[in-house]
Amino acid sequence: MQYDLLFLVFLVFLGVVKEINGSLDEQHGRRLRSDSRAMYDRRSVLNRYLQDNSDRDKCSNPETHTVDVVIIGAGYAGVRAAATIRKNAPKLKVVVLESTDHLGGRAKSKRWNGVRVELGPKYLNKETKILELFESYNCRSGLDDALNMTVFGFNDNCAKSGRNRRKLENTRKLEKAQELLDRIKNDETIHFDDKMMTVQFLEKAMERRIQKTRDCVVEQLSQKEIKSYKNFWQKKVLACVLEKSNSAWYGYGYDAKNEPGLLVDYIKCGYDDKDPYEYMIKWFWSDFNFSDESGSLYSISDPWEEGGETRLSIKGGIEKTIQMYAKENKIKPLFGHRVKKIWYNIREKKIRAKVKVRTIEGDCIFYKAQRVISTVSSGVYNHNLIEFSPKLRYNERKYNPFKVKQYFNVFYKFDTKFWEKKANQTHYIYTVRLEDYDGISMNWENLDREGVYPGSKILMLTLADEGFRKFFDDNFRSARVPNSKLEKLLEPLKAVFGDKYENPVDILYNKYHADKNFGFGTYSQWVEGYSPTDYFNFWGAYDKNNYIDYCDHNGCNGDPWRKDTEWILYFSGCDSCLNHWGLLNGAWYSGEMSAYLMMESLGIKNLPNWRDTNQCYTV
Secondary structure, three states: OHHHHHHHHHHHHHHHHHHHHHHHHHHOOOOOOOHHHHHHHHHHHHHHHHHHHOHHHOOOOOEEEEOOEEEEOOOHHHHHHHHHHHHHOOOOOEEEEEOOOOOOOOOOEEEEOOEEEEOOOOEEOOOOHHHHHHHHOOOOEEEEEOOOEEEEEEOHHHOHHHHHHHHHHHHHHHHHHHHHHHHHHHOOOOOHHHHHHHHHHHHHHHHHHHHHHHOOOEEEOOHHHHHHHHHHHHHHHHHHHHHHHHHHHOOOOOOHHHOOOHHHHHHHOOOOOOOHHHHHHHHHHHHHHHOOOOOOHHHOOOOOOOOOEEEEEOOOHHHHHHHHHHHHOOOOOEEOEEEEEEEOOOOEOOEOEEEEEEEOOOOEEEEEEOEEEEOOOHHHHHOOOOEEEOOOOOOHHHHOOEEEEOEEEEEEEOOOOOOHHHHOOOOEEEEEEOOOOOOOOOEEEEOOOOOOOOOOOEEEEEEEHHHHHHHOOOOOOOOOOOHHHHHHHHHHHHHHHHHHOOOOOEEEEOOHHHOHHHOOOOEEEEOOOOOHHHHHHHHOOOOOOOOOOOOOOOOEOOOOOOOOOOEOEEEOOHHHOOOOOOOHHHHHHHHHHHHHHHHHHOOOOOOOOHHHOOOOOOO
């Protein structure tokens, strides 16, 4: 009995120690005491992940519901698809499944420091259906002119981290230059005049280097200089690349599988990657719009072909628009329903598909349906967050050109508008490093301007994919970013505005990089290595049969040549809209397009002639 009691005390002691260790781990960010413990911890995380994706998905006593159509996602595409079906085939029973508790997809806003800022999509192109709908609900927007910019350049000596990084490097360069100078002075084989000329040249070069290491240089481009850079890029570099893109689309012997990427094409067409201001213009025309430093020839376009003016949504207008449209059309999604698996080869009377859902409460539900429309982000496919049975005929890795990218916005609130004297009502402020330039901390949108948020004293920083990965890392997925980290991004403002600069009083940022619901990213970009045929093989027959035959793509329940093969699963969302991928307009018309094609497959009669007006199908 005494030994049993001692053993019990020992077990309790172990439990207490484990609890204390667990508490300490949590408090100190799980600091591990040894490499073996670290390896054990990583294996534990992996095991928990595998557990979450296997055992937990085994359903016991699941609910099963039968509907006609399952729509996955309650963003612009999903809501538009549901409304289109409701209007043209009201007898079809439709369910909209949404993994979050929010209607609108990435269209999100937040009230912050007296204003409601847009965390997701913000810009509305002129003369589009979305802008028309937006204005019909009396939502507000301000003029946004991307070409209205003030550009500053600064060297590393203006930035504290730049000085620290360069100090040793400059010292070593000067030491090597001094060694070379001494060798030349002592070399008796060199002619006296040549020697004196070389010595003078090196001494002046060293003096310039020494002076450069001491001085902080801040310069501002004139509007004439900015216009010159813009014209050079648009009329020479971009025009040349667009000509190559047109040739690729028309199939003039272009090898998509081995394409080098847009960055190489830019350089071949005259882009000087050693000029910091050309880099800035390249970033503005390419990275800023497509969230990618390079990309494919198939992805390129000129977003500013007709000028830089768009509309900037304010007060949560983009989110409000789709929510009011859903309410008006009686679209009521089921929230907290995450789709785990889709079967699309079932043949039970009219039933052709089954969708497995895990609710936020942990319940398991199955939906049987005739058709399924999936409007999820490309990132969901990129990370295999939905399982398909049978496996996709054209798998994601080999055939989907769209890979999710980051578009990270940080909002900084200040006590004063310290940039007013130098930038005033400028829409965009660019702070360009003259050495080691990159896409970090370069693009600042001035939200404290007429028609947007006057008096707000807010600047919004945008990091596109390359800059985001350089500043954080390739696999950064933490939803919480310390303010101390985000304050480091302000370094260029300190350099450019000097004593006028002040620290922010509040910081806000979007978190799509950490959101599983969107595939850990914001928007997607067509990357190099994929052809148009690959695109349609993966996304579906949205090409008027120019590239593929019917059902020679994903989502069909049999081989293309079989008479009983049907298109069951429709991949929708903005990336399935070739003319407007990455845009709200693309999401809207893709939802409409997939809904009409789905209804046609079910034999619904008296449908309108939608093909002539749908902007996704008119390729």
